[in-house]
Amino acid sequence: MNGISVDINHLKKGEVSLGTSIMAVTYKDGVILGADSRTTTGTYIANRVTDKLTQIHDTIYCCRSGSAADTQAVADIVKYYLQMHASQLPPGETPTTKVAASVFQEICYTNKDGLTAGIICAGYDKKNKGSVYSIPIGGSIHQQEYAIAGSGSTFIYGWCDKNYKRDMERDECITFIKTALSEAIKWDGSSGGVVRMVLLTEKGVERLIFYPDEYQA
């Protein structure tokens, strides 16, 4: 046998996966993050009411997909770094989404061999309004007007591309995300449960939840 080979692609024994549908969309007043609520171990649904929209700072959140353990660990570390960074800013100034996304990228890229984390970092800051940064598996960073990720996203690439509009109104954007995630959940066995959303605007944070009888086509 030549050399050493390590299969990093499979989840380790007992590891829990966030087979998922997640997205973040910029709109007129800021940005909305959306996610399903299913966590699976193989085909067993370990948690059917997961919260995949995690707070990093006051108006900076992230959507987590991939290994539940890896993304929780990374998010906790980024939250800590942002807390340190914020405390050292001049009074009244808040961290930008770009900085948070950058810390995510640093960690995900440097540890690419040991992590399975697909993250969307989105937030609202005064200077840039709403912004969305996608950090896929390898640890690259991509700023986008909207981003979709997770196993369920594969089924809605076409629909989202056709139906996305820049600067949507609040209700329009909510409907866009609700419909997109509804389709993803319909086709992806690894996504399901409730649809959670987090709205980030200059007014702060608003949490929404939609149940199966509301979003099911």
Place this chain on the structure above:
Amino acid sequence: MNHDPFYWGRPSDETYGHYNHAIANAKSQIPTSHTQQPIITGTSVLALKFKNGVAIAADNMGSYGSLLRFNNIERLIRVGTETIVGISGDISDLQYIERLLHQLQTEEEVYDSDGGHNLRAPHVHEYLSRVMYNRRLKMDPLWNAIIVAGFSDDRTPFLRYVDLLGVTYGSLALATGFGAHLAVPLLRKLVPYDADYEKVSEEQARVAIADSLRVLYYRDARSSDKYTFAVLTFENDKINVDYKQDLKVENQSWRFAENLIGYGSKQQ
């Protein structure tokens, strides 16, 4: 005498002639075996015996790995007038079994009828059991787990399982796939001992199966909330088949999710 090592153990050419290489290159009579992998799959089948009958249910999903590809698959097959066969596993093999059962029905009930009912659940099960085991012996299985529900010749409820290995067993409550882990304990709550199935009423059985399907929809990532449910009863000397399609899982609990935020430390 030829001492060349490549001729050791070989009959001498002088006596028997040159070796006929056509023998080595001849096409094999034995078909190559294919122990496959299932492609489009159906998940759990649940079944329960009660006082004067059996109840059996299966959802309508045909998954392609994690893709919930087809949501109109009927996995409960009616055979004859008083038997239902529920099939999980590979859908192409399910369709093949459907053909076999239809052929069986035709041979037994149309051509061979001597006035009485011939094709009953125990016969259907034995037939499928032989088919499944013999395919296993050829290392070319039908990749399924099957539950046969109906009545014995003495009109007592009949419920038996057979799978891709040719394994068979029977019990008051049977389920395949995820159902074996999640539903069987729930169904067994009705009666601690198998023989006491006569204490279970039809209504109790219906509720137990419906509740189990809801739990499976919560916890099985390959399940769907649309299903078919059949109840077979024996009353007043007649067999009654209640075959309902397009049923939906009801009374789902999701509202509590609103208050579950984050995963560890406090957050908004």
